[in-house]
Amino acid sequence: MTAFEVPDIVIGRLPIYLRALNLLFEAGQEFTSSQELGQKLGIGSAQIRKDLSHFGEFGKQGTGYEINYLREQISKILHVDREWAVALVGFGDLGQAIAHYGGFASKGFHIEAIFDNDPAKVGQKTNGKEVHDIKNLAKIVAKLKIKMAIIAVPASAAQTVSDILIEAGIRAILNYAPITLTVPESVQVQYIDPVVHLQRMTYYLV
Amino acid sequence: MTAFEVPDIVIGRLPIYLRALNLLFEAGQEFTSSQELGQKLGIGSAQIRKDLSHFGEFGKQGTGYEINYLREQISKILHVDREWAVALVGFGDLGQAIAHYGGFASKGFHIEAIFDNDPAKVGQKTNGKEVHDIKNLAKIVAKLKIKMAIIAVPASAAQTVSDILIEAGIRAILNYAPITLTVPESVQVQYIDPVVHLQRMTYYLV
Numbered sequence: 001m002t003a004f005e006v007p008d009i010v011i012g013r014l015p016i017y018l019r020a021l022n023l024l025f026e027a028g029q030e031f032t033s034s035q036e037l038g039q040k041l042g043i044g045s046a047q048i049r050k051d052l053s054h055f056g057e058f059g060k061q062g063t064g065y066e067i068n069y070l071r072e073q074i075s076k077i078l079h080v081d082r083e084w085a086v087a088l089v090g091f092g093d094l095g096q097a098i099a100h101y102g103g104f105a106s107k108g109f110h111i112e113a114i115f116d117n118d119p120a121k122v123g124q125k126t127n128g129k130e131v132h133d134i135k136n137l138a139k140i141v142a143k144l145k146i147k148m149a150i151i152a153v154p155a156s157a158a159q160t161v162s163d164i165l166i167e168a169g170i171r172a173i174l175n176y177a178p179i180t181l182t183v184p185e186s187v188q189v190q191y192i193d194p195v196v197h198l199q200r201m202t203y204y205l206v
Numbered sequence: 207m208t209a210f211e212v213p214d215i216v217i218g219r220l221p222i223y224l225r226a227l228n229l230l231f232e233a234g235q236e237f238t239s240s241q242e243l244g245q246k247l248g249i250g251s252a253q254i255r256k257d258l259s260h261f262g263e264f265g266k267q268g269t270g271y272e273i274n275y276l277r278e279q280i281s282k283i284l285h286v287d288r289e290w291a292v293a294l295v296g297f298g299d300l301g302q303a304i305a306h307y308g309g310f311a312s313k314g315f316h317i318e319a320i321f322d323n324d325p326a327k328v329g330q331k332t333n334g335k336e337v338h339d340i341k342n343l344a345k346i347v348a349k350l351k352i353k354m355a356i357i358a359v360p361a362s363a364a365q366t367v368s369d370i371l372i373e374a375g376i377r378a379i380l381n382y383a384p385i386t387l388t389v390p391e392s393v394q395v396q397y398i399d400p401v402v403h404l405q406r407m408t409y410y411l412v
Contacts, residue, residue, distance in 0.1 A: 015405035019384055023361065041386045079408040086404075097303040098400075103384065107401045147411055148404065155229065172407035174400060178225055178309065180247045188410050190403035194304075194380060195313045197396035198292075198354065199221035201378035202285040204394050205353055 006054045013051055014074055016041060021071040033064035085112040085144055087170065089161050090152035091121045091131050094176055098152055099126045109148070113140050134161075138168040148172045155179040162189075212260045219257055220280055222247060227277040239270035291318040291350055293376065295367050296358035297327045297337050300382055304358055305332045315354070319346050340367075344374040354378045361385040368395075 020040055024032055034045035034052075041048075052058050052070075055077050059065045075081040086104070088095055088111045098104075099111055115134040116122060124131045132140055141149075149170045153161050158177035165173060172188040175181055178196075181189050226246050230238055240251035240258075247254075258264050258276075261283050265271045281287040292310070294301055294317045304310075305317055321340040322328060330337045338346055347355075355376045359367050364383035371379060378394040381387055384402075387395050 011409050012406050015402040016386065018405065019402065020386060023385060040388070077409065078405050079411060080405050084408060093303070093306060097299070100299060103401060109401065109404050148407065171411055174403050179229060180222065180226060182246070188407040190407055192398060192400055192403065194398055195309055195315065196221040196225065197380050197398065198315050199224065199284050199286050200218050201354065201394040201396055202290060203217050203220070203283065205285060205377055
């Protein structure tokens, strides 16, 4: 980490701040404070001020943060002030649910290409997108300049799919398969495994 | 935190260790080491040894960890050596996908009651479970002694649903609604919001 690099844990909190600011904005509120945000998010107000101070001076003494300005600034910092094309690999039950989920597109993440290796699924259409043979992944990902992908294949296939994606130029992977992927340091990976979250909570239940 | 309490961040890594151990076990492997686990998980081997040392002495000099023994021990620590009943609130697209997902039951988490407030959904059946009116939640959750719940309702309804669940005795919530919940300290909450994960990664993509 260089001197000017922001810790990854801070980056991880920015989407949470953005989500809360968007909700306040949609509710018609104009200003907020680190105290109000902190209370809503269960995060200390000093932590919020320190996190944001990595990127500039966003608040004003007395009035606090202007919600619309702050959400625009955080969107820019996170590079979500633009549209992103996303590849989806796996068109089983989970992949289909992901393809139909409206929450990605509304936040600027568009599933532009879907892949599977099952001949019965290749050629199917969903939301106007065709399911392609995974053999054509490299060609299509390059043509559409896609940098992000979602993996929704069984655990046993996930590492192979990850290797294919990275070879094709993908630099960020959201992995729904319940397995930790081995990737180069230059590639981002995030995980969604609801069982892991449930198991973390049962520790506290007797 | 008392002197004997294990940091929550350590608890959060145990399900990841368990997942890796289960995969190795299913592949027929008998022994592993903190080095091998660390390499698979992108976690330092010293960190893994330190995490596990909170709970006892599981490895042997020379042979390392016996996989089956260690996964049994971690299962006990996490209280996932038993079956858990789970309530699901929300039977829209997401709730239906969750109800059909086989990955919960195979890990001992059984959706025993489903709730919605939409008269068109109440009375529907899935996997032999009926969708109940949310008005009957307290009664049913108490009768079935359910302590865990999954929220799959729109963000605008999630806090109200959370309050109802906690009032009914729920002590752990997996929240799929894209909003941070306000809950008492005695209640566990974990979040699943794929957009948050995508936005965290786009920071690193230019």
